[in-house]
Amino acid sequence: MIERMASPLQTAAAALRSALGPHLRPRRFAASEMLWSEGDTSGFLVALESGRVRVYRRLPNERSVTLYVFGPGDVFGFLPLLDGEPYPAGAEALDEVEAQVLTRAQLEMAAREDPRVALTLLSVLGRRLREAFAAIERLATPGGVPRVAAGLAAMLAEGADGPTAVLALPVSSAEYARALGLTAETLSRAVGRLARAGVLRKLGRGRFQVLDPAALRRAAAVPPLAAE
Secondary structure, three states: OOOOOOOHHHHHHHHHHHHHHHHOEEEEEOOOOEEEOOOOOOOOEEEEEEOOEEEEEEOOOOOEEEEEEEOOOOEEOOHHHHHOOOOOOEEEEOOOEEEEEEOHHHHHHHHHHOHHHHHHHHHHHHHHHHHHHHHHHHHHOOOHHHHHHHHHHOOOOOOOOOOOEEEEOOOOHHHHHHHOOOOHHHHHHHHHHHHHOOOEEEEEOOEEEEOOHHHHHHHHHOOOOOOO
């Protein structure tokens, strides 16, 4: 996956992690280990140091839809610590994971001791909400090409304009398609259309070189390539 400049969310997460520093405790998770399951009522805030964690929902047909893939520097898992409700999604380690964690009691103690904790936590929540709105907008966009282009463009480094960016899907193509509200076949056709338009080059399974970042961003917002 390409090296990305820090996004506003990553900057907010770094500030939160700094504020929580004295209260965090190290923890490791094996690949495929569950950090928590959907419906669990106890858990912890997670600050990832290495590895990736997939957060997903199970559908009635037993398939899963990936909501987020978190990587080093991300902070997540705090929603039930704030509202006391169960986890709305499961979290699974995709690789061996090293993290710093914090329980609800420790978070409450940290917030009492340092007002920065509450402020930076609100900043992370706000940024995460903005990402959710962007995801909803992508799902509401008709046509496979705009959805795929928007999903891939979101992975581009800020300011990336040259034909050097290489993207790697964080999950399988089929699961990535479901996350976009598409079938695997529609994803494949959309990638093919973008490739024929000179926007992408497929390098291998789930890996793409972005030949024209500006055209990719335009395809995410404008429908000329969107015909199925």
